[in-house]
Amino acid sequence: MIAIHHKEEGFSPDWIHYCERSGIPYKRVNCYDSDIVKQLEDCDALMWHFHHASPKDILFAKELIYSLETAGKVVFPNFHTAWHFDDKVGQRYLLEAIDAPIVPSYVFYEKEKALEWSSKTEYPKVFKLRRGSGSSHVRLVEDERMAKKLIRQAFGKGFSQYNPAPNLKERWRKYKAGLIPFSSVLKGVLRFGYTTEFDRVAGNEKGYAYFQDFVPGNRSDIRIVIIHNRAFAIKRMVRENDFRASGSGFIKYEKENFDEDTVRLSFKIAEKLKSQSLAIDYLYDNGDPKIVEISYGYSKEVYQPCTGYWDRQLNWVQGPFNPQEWMVDSVLKEIRKNQTTAGSI
Template sequence: MNLSRLKRAVSVRLLRRPDIREITYEEVGDEAVISDYIGDDELGDSSKIEKGKKYRLLDMIIDWPDSIEKPRVGLTMDHNSRPHWVKYEHFLKKNSIPYEVFDLRTSDWLDKARKLDLIIWSLDSGPWEHEEIKRKISIIENNMGIRSFPGLHEMMLYDNKLMEVELLRFYGLPVAETFISHSYKETEETIHRLTYPQVSKMSKGSTSEEVFLVESPKAAMKIARSSFSRYGRKSHWPCVRQKDYVYFQRFVEGDKYDLRILVSSNMITGYFRDCPDRDFRASGGHKVRKTDIPIEAIEIALKVFYHLSGSSIAVDMIRNAKGEYKIIELSQFTWSRTPVRMSVDGHPGFYLLHKDGKLEFKHGMFWNEDEILKAYFEMNYLSSPETWKKENILPVIEKGNLYKDLSACK
């Protein structure tokens, strides 16, 4: 724990002072020393990145027609140590999109919102903050006619593992076998029929918080009784509990990693997250490995993107002993630890999806926030998500003819 975090912990936990966090600012430019952000072994043995050398990042520029007026944007600011908002701001400036900082927390937020056409929410991590944002997105979209990034349908899905599983099942997508119930009677009757070990999860939470390996029906019943108790099951969040539901996902015996595929319109990246020693959880372990990603997993991610996303989505998967990829979680918004989003043979880059199913590998490094905003504006202002996906994604997933073009690596 660094000194600033220690001071905050003493102030909030011991002295019981208000938990007021300062906005973090981080300089974002067109160049970056990539070795400042990425580990020595993250790209494998054939890394093409030199330590201490500055690299030019890709310009995420929209070819904006003169006939379409650019929106007036309100940009919120988050409190994360690696803030989203500074990268969003960098993108808006590069594309000459008019914006102003929008303070969502003050009592006059409604009056300030009336002047805007679009509000970009830089998400904080707390569930209470998500509830505030969902309430306000509902008002600005449904009552004020103002657009929102993310949209309400995506915000409802964000950090909501229960809804993720239910929608993945609805669309027939390969989600890992999961038992979800809000009925104690059903839970009590079912627990002894599950195959163990199981993985218990709370609906909210990231980086493997509230994720536990459950070895037996007895352990599962202990979790169930706690969740269905008067006060619910305690979590690491100070004001959120797991109340009146269980989430048991069958433990997948397979590789000791999970795979994250990110789809933003027709740009696809991904990386592996290895499990730390003596741990079954890869998320939050910070053992990232950026090598080429399997085409079978890309096809699954494209199907999820088609059904559930308005511009971008991250799909977390694990491969079972049969070699099948199963979806374990989704995320609408991922933060940028590094501008290296993916690599093939040590070359940083991304896959560009063509309508004929070709995945063309292209060189380049960029911040994830730039990528997802570019996808959002192109799909929502220069087209519509439904039209764009029907023209660019549906033919690919219907024909199932994905193939890779890695000529750029030669």
């Protein structure tokens, strides 16, 4: 039986619908309950689409999932899939360790070394925080003066998880583009009076400074998602008068927008990382794909217009699909593998 932590948004409604339609035994559980481990005693697996910006999830989601995996349960996402989720610095070490083609990056844990580097490096650079999605907390650093200012703040008061001014600016941009309702803009205005619960729980990001090289000439980025030996992709266009593509809302889906060599590379990286679900963001440097960051989760609605997917042999399968169902299939495969292994002992 599969246990599913259910919430109205995210992957779980699709997981539940697929289980009900396919006759797959499941039960709903609440991972926030104190007795959650006991609730899972009669289950073979737990599936929980925990969110990087949920104040409750960041407190214990990874700890619970990894504990269950250690005890022999199948989990989604598992350790290999999610330990680096919303941790750009952790991803940097991981991708460097497997010799993946990444955008060169620099991380410092000592203020003086960061300042020394800033006086010798070439600009522009891109400054990022370890946490955040949709290009939040991403800044183009034009010169040494700006770099030093960011470094001093990073090793001083740090950076809030929620910055109301740029957030409101982004909401206004999306409203003018017809991507969100005006009520979302009003919510952004109200945020000047009170911050988010996530910001209060997580606290300021500080004690480190993280930079990436700026890769010029990109008017878009490519995200390729690998799940259960299948791949699908989107092309995200950058904002007007900006360099950031993630979270822009301007997306292309047609197959001709994607290079199959990059898809092939993505399969190899997913296999090397032993990932159940891996979204890889790429820029191109003189035609060569360079990884910006990775993730296990994503906003599923963005991918519904995808026109098809690739299988492991790079055959293109035209038509609609539901990747959340593939996640359930991968968990079922792991359950059967565990049962076969146990039966052979």
